[in-house]
Amino acid sequence: MARDADQGRAGSDKVGTICRALRRAIIEQALEPGAKLPEDALGERFGVSRTIARHALGQLAAEGLVELRRNRIAVVATPSWQEARDAFDIRIELERLVVRQLAGRLSRTQIAALGAHVDAEEAARNGPDAVSIRLATEFHILLATMTESPILIRYVSEIAYRCCLTLSLFSRPHSSECAINEHRLLIEALAGGDVDAAMALMHDHLDSVAGRALVAQAKPRGRDIMDILAPYAATPAQTRRKPATLPSARRDAAE
Amino acid sequence: MARDADQGRAGSDKVGTICRALRRAIIEQALEPGAKLPEDALGERFGVSRTIARHALGQLAAEGLVELRRNRIAVVATPSWQEARDAFDIRIELERLVVRQLAGRLSRTQIAALGAHVDAEEAARNGPDAVSIRLATEFHILLATMTESPILIRYVSEIAYRCCLTLSLFSRPHSSECAINEHRLLIEALAGGDVDAAMALMHDHLDSVAGRALVAQAKPRGRDIMDILAPYAATPAQTRRKPATLPSARRDAAE
DNA sequence: GCGCACGAAAGTGCATGCAGTTTGCGTGCC
DNA sequence: GGCACGCAAACTGCATGCACTTTCGTGCGC
Known part of the structure; x- marks a missing residue:
């Protein structure tokens, strides 16, 4: 290998x-x-x-x-909500690239391998969440691997793992069935060679995964105590940490 | 910071x-x-x-x-031509993302900082190539920094450095003047808040940088001997490395 | 009873030392 | 003269040891 x-x-x-x-x-x-x-x-x-x-x-x-x-x-690592959102944004772009390179160029063997992986996801659907999350992530990595571009493989893997981490942080129920179906549709589009459709599919897929996970900044479960307490600490002393609950405010301060 | x-x-x-x-x-x-x-x-x-x-x-x-x-x-590292091409492809996507996040949201201070940087590039134009290459790279990193997204900053920096490395490998003369002008145009579009224009500008800019550098796979200067010799080694023993000069054939072996 | 300071325990930061591997050179043989 | 073998130098792989920092528990003073 x-x-x-x-x-x-x-x-x-x-x-x-x-x-x-x-x-x-x-x-x-x-x-x-x-x-x-x-x-x-x-x-x-x-x-x-x-x-x-x-x-x-x-x-x-x-x-x-x-x-x-x-x-x-x-x-x-305990990624913040904003970092998670950023990670997904980057991931979307990277994986669109993957799909663009792959659409219509997969060998029969590769398509079969992808299908088999999704079957495995299906089989693990009733198992522990952790496993199905991992499998879903690995599907994307498998896809990236097929580009044979070491750099792309590395970046997609990395960002996928990171997203996986945040998923485990923010989304509890993790409804996997739709994701699995989206994987199947994606394979179909890739096999069919429809680049645009495949890219759109990947975009929507990841976007909805992110959406399902990062709904309205959910409750920051086990998050950093400073962040959790931030809204309560109205003291002027300020928590000396990121403004937390203000999703977009941080993009401005001329720093 | x-x-x-x-x-x-x-x-x-x-x-x-x-x-x-x-x-x-x-x-x-x-x-x-x-x-x-x-x-x-x-x-x-x-x-x-x-x-x-x-x-x-x-x-x-x-x-x-x-x-x-x-x-x-x-x-x-001695990136192969293919890796260089892949790196630039990834870079384009990432930097388009940067530009998308930044267009129309830059403070006056930030725009001034960007302008100052380009001025520095201009000043270094007649200096050693190495410095102007570095400055050009740092312009992109500066841009990424302004997104304030640690992940994006890291990825863009990394890939930009890698591209910089390949630039030094493949492109000798390094004509910087047009690149500098492209930087100025980009700042303008960003300041004007025209997202689409800025993204297109960034895309073209990077694409042409890559194009100028990676013209027709130039001669693989100091490259890996195994790759250079690959076309000559017709022996069935196979060089046990990537088939090199066959851009897309290398993707298959079920590993 | 509460807070503060002190000290031990735990943990990191880093250098050094030893073993195994590779590289390069010199010698001997053909 | 050229080639192959072998030894020595160079370098990496890794563990251990020591110094410093943080953390946490304990006891003292209030």
């Missing part, structure tokens, strides 16, 4: 292994946003030294799945 | 410093693609241990500026 450095990111294998494991744990919500990731614990768990665990955390931080603060324990 | 972890990527400062230094050295072509980056040398040069240098290399590898091969000296 190409050179391992591509997906695993770091050249080494041990680091790559840990990255993959953590990524998966994060997107399956085994590790919730905010969960602590001490270096020693990770090292011990994976049978490596802190050095390696540290390196892996660095990589994941670069991907935005982990937050690294100096002298503090690393934690699973 | 913002938390340092954003731009510097790694939480630490030392690592971030080295990353920034190397990034700059790379995009200014002080370090040409293929240049070796031994850990000890880096460590010694920056007054840190190999551990830190190694970490920095890991980050840069994640950004695609450095290639990390197991047990081998890290080298500055």
